[in-house]
Amino acid sequence: MDETFADLIESEDVLLFANAAISATGQREFRDGRHAQRLSLDFLHRYIHGNYPDLYAATLALDINDHNAALIIRTVLREQGGDGELIAWRLARMSPPRAYRLFRDLRGDGTNNRRTRAIIRDWLAARPDLAFDAVKYRTALKAAMRHAHFRPPGELGDFLFAPARRTRFETPILEKWRRAHYETQALYDLPYTVAEGFAARRGIAREVFLDRIAHRMTRLERLRLAGRAARDGVDTAADLAAMPLVRLASYVLALPVSTRIERRAELTGALRASAARTAGPRRGTWGRLTAVLDDSFSSYGSPVKRRRPLAVALACHYLLEALAGEYRARWLSGRADPILARPAGPTPLGLRIIDALDDHPDRLVIVSDGWDNAPPGLAAEVLRVWRRRLDPAGEVAITHLNPVYDAERFEVRRLSPAVPTVGIRDAEDLPALVELAAFALGRTGSAELRAYLADRAAAVRR
Template structure:
């Protein structure tokens, strides 16, 4: 039974890292949501302690919110001790979530009519910890109203009540941002003093041209907004929106690089390569250069193009992993499935000859073998699994070489990230920045781990999360 529990937990964690309820290259959104809903229900009913502890792991924001929602809606099934631990875990994880995701969770709790004392306390404490209640009231107006009503709370500032529920009942506001929002209904100049996401709606209301709007709002854009808007701004002839690539998260930066035309990437080679390598060094931290000889097999086949909702996401993860592994390794060789050698110019194309590339990687006699792929080996089908089986059972039965398969894609039919071979652990990956932790977690997924070791790992992560709080 312990072995079964460990396997179930590992399967769930892989799903919670990769699945987002959106369409994948080979699967639709409805199937993924149905598959995820089953997994969450199964884990919450059978392994509630382990299910709650998953909040301390690298599960993505979508699944973290689903776990919090299910724990709160099924509070009656938990003991007093479980509820206390769950409350602390949920509170700690909520602070790490984007605010719009948290406000969506509060809306879902209201729809589910979950309004017990613990839920109200969580909402109260989260709102009280927000750094700028006026900014939240302007950017997430509907969400703040739902949260206050559901938890029966008074607004943090005297002016927020009238602003949220009767915004034009006052001729002016003392809080500068609230007053700017009021003036923006009548003055075009006030639009450019608001956050971009709010100002965009007012620009449409005042029929301000896109080019003029982007030029004047540029100083107020956040770093991520600049990154997202830079391509569109250039097409509109706006040079004021320039993305600052320094300090950008590695995987997000890789996605931005892949969004550029190949010609632009080639023209900006020095700038983009330097930014990617700097982001990789920040991500690997003290582990830089300590992984010895690393061989990576990286999937840039056509399926790496992802879907309309997750455009080029699998390829972005592979590109980010490439730069991270390069920074972690003492010696490094990268083998793309397409045969390309220029990582900056990769694009999703062709079949997936994983078996051939794994053979090529093993010829380099690495200390670590890392495969980043969706697991669909089709040129020829099954060759990678057979290569890895023979290698593990005949050539390296003592496991002198560490091997792991990182899969950025959720397979709804398998309820987890698709595996390459039973002999090599597969772990889901959402961000390349999580790879060092995921590789350590892969040891728990190799099929030899018992529940006690898994519980010890989870307990350590839980303690770390609660200490950070």
């Protein structure tokens, strides 16, 4: 059946929202303040939920970020709609702090219907170690249990709601928490963030504490503290290759240039290993591939998202290198060494796209915030001429990935109507986003998009 104009508008609206939900986090960006970002994102959520409530909930099956997933779940549960199985699946993918924050917001909204209580209880029941949560997220866990009308039996319930009732706990981590109040050695068997509070109250020297708590740190905690610990003379080296790709790229870019040069082999090896793990069975299957990567001044991001756009570009560089059979990177600055990337200079996207097309690739991927200014508008003209005159059959697949949400436009900024643009936050989502880009040219309607979302949701249940 032919799509109507209304169907095409629906598809465009939902794709616009999906791009925002992938890239926007309501934080300050290079060109937009926090208030503008939050106002714009709030409008989009209200608009899509009001006009397409079923598709609004179905976007949980896409690779949207946790901030927007939490907003969708909060809205859907408040309205007592949506797919409970899909909500539970998306909740399971959230970090525990984010999930507990969502439960706190639901409590603040007064959302306490039967479905909400059941979803919270099921999430808590699925936690691998609720006693660990009781120690690390004690206040948040208590609030979630009260909201769900759930109190665990036995000593876990006593620990949370009546700790004075017991003089000893059989569960090791609960007993260690109790002993840490009066025994210094016990605090080193607690999670790092919990032990840190005990150490501060006891006045334990920072270098002593870091040295003795290192075995309890998660990989991310070790990575976050690596610089500070090194200054204190403590070795807390993390397994860098096991880190998520964008987080690892952010770590590399935060290092001084001299340190990056000194550790070039280690950092490059870690980035390539992380990229190879992310590529998985797709490794080497994308043929000849050229990437245009934005390292202009605007890739600095903002003080709260420092170097985030550049980190996404660097992570994409190594992932695309792993996916390609034959690969070439075109950084806007002309830089040849990605390890030394830094945000500086104008954004000559048009010139670099011309260079990239001269490589005769099978696929061209552009990672940029889309602000083409050297000269302005050249990228759009190059892509228009290429698509209409030089490659009307679309033999070269071109995709623009944009890590920055434009609050004024209510979308990620596009380079050209002839080329699909999708938002990106984590490099791990890149293969799925390139697939989603096929819907972003405005030539397909709601039937195809609904089928795609249904397939993604069905995959969740398998």
